[in-house]
Amino acid sequence: MSEKILSIKDLGKSFGNHEVLRKIDIEVNKGEVICIVGSSGSGKSTLLRCINRLEKQTRGQIFYHDKEVRDVQKEINDYRSKVGMVFQSFNLFNNMTVLENCMLCTRKVLHISKEEAFDRAITHLKEVGMAPYINAKPSMLSGGQKQRVAIARALVLDPEFLLCDEATSALDPEITKGILALLQKINKEMGITIIIVTHQMEVVKQVCQKVAFLSSGKMLAVGKPEQLFVWPKEREIRDFLREESDKLPATGVNLKLFFYGEGNQRPIVTQMSQELHTDFNICWAKLEDFREDVYGSLVLNMEEKDLDRACAFLDSKGVTWEVIK
Numbered sequence: 001m002s003e004k005i006l007s008i009k010d011l012g013k014s015f016g017n018h019e020v021l022r023k024i025d026i027e028v029n030k031g032e033v034i035c036i037v038g039s040s041g042s043g044k045s046t047l048l049r050c051i052n053r054l055e056k057q058t059r060g061q062i063f064y065h066d067k068e069v070r071d072v073q074k075e076i077n078d079y080r081s082k083v084g085m086v087f088q089s090f091n092l093f094n095n096m097t098v099l100e101n102c103m104l105c106t107r108k109v110l111h112i113s114k115e116e117a118f119d120r121a122i123t124h125l126k127e128v129g130m131a132p133y134i135n136a137k138p139s140m141l142s143g144g145q146k147q148r149v150a151i152a153r154a155l156v157l158d159p160e161f162l163l164c165d166e167a168t169s170a171l172d173p174e175i176t177k178g179i180l181a182l183l184q185k186i187n188k189e190m191g192i193t194i195i196i197v198t199h200q201m202e203v204v205k206q207v208c209q210k211v212a213f214l215s216s217g218k219m220l221a222v223g224k225p226e227q228l229f230v231w232p233k234e235r236e237i238r239d240f241l242r243e244e245s246d247k248l249p250a251t252g253v254n255l256k257l258f259f260y261g262e263g264n265q266r267p268i269v270t271q272m273s274q275e276l277h278t279d280f281n282i283c284w285a286k287l288e289d290f291r292e293d294v295y296g297s298l299v300l301n302m303e304e305k306d307l308d309r310a311c312a313f314l315d316s317k318g319v320t321w322e323v324i325k
């Protein structure tokens, strides 16, 4: 059985009368990469700030290795020293070099010698590919390089888990891929658990083993990303994920088919067309890499009269479908 590193139970947070988080329950296992997704303002950053205790929740509890993180400064400090943070805006000190940025908090938090702080900083800067830049100032670096330094700075404290708040949102797609690959490497090789907050679905697809969907401060669903993508039961999640609606014909009916893994290989549409003696118009389609797998969806436009037979055919083949407006 997997070891629980963090349990959040019935967590709530209000600012005055404004209830920002309600009844949040999540369990995070050691070694997992979990994404918390949701649109802007849904409470993602507040949740991360509660998780690292920068913000005190108004109700509920946080358990770290089955032990409650109580409202006692020493317990909070011990817990915080196990949590690394990575932000969208990097939060590096511009008047210090890359090396100094990475050494600063180790000396303050861990009370280690300058030599040891130096060794740790160099080790982690090498890991993130920034060893050649140790004497550079952050202002001389690109966004992706700054984020690598920020990740090294989080690692020098030897955290058990990393919290990333929109860590790739300010970066362009190629750089984002590199940072996500780095986070995956850190997860796999160092065994560090990672919680990523994002509104970018690419992030979920590339790295997550578990995803939690937040909407107006409530946890709508927690599950495997493939479940969420292939057939989210909740209408709101389907709407959030929907990319095709503005491109669809206004006449007839639009039927969306979902494929995952093996399903991609089957020539389902041509088979259906032959069996039902009808033509279908493919009006939208997408195939996407999904960690090690491929996920696809396509939208068929058809006459209303063919809909029932098409749905029955898809059911008989075990293909997930949805009529979309």
Ligand SMILES: Nc1ncnc2c1ncn2[C@@H]1O[C@H](COP(=O)(O)OP(=O)(O)O)[C@@H](O)[C@H]1O
Pocket: 015, 018, 020, 038, 039, 040, 041, 042, 043, 044, 045, 046, 047
């Ligand atoms: N310190 C604060 N004081 C008052 N309201 C806040 C504070 N921090 C966040 N909020 C409110 O909480 C809601 C969720 O914000 P946030 O957690 O930043 O969402 P997200 O990160 O998903 O965009 C917003 O309505 C925001 O205005």
Ligand SMILES: [Mg+2]
Pocket: 044, 045, 046, 166
């Ligand atoms: Mg935010």
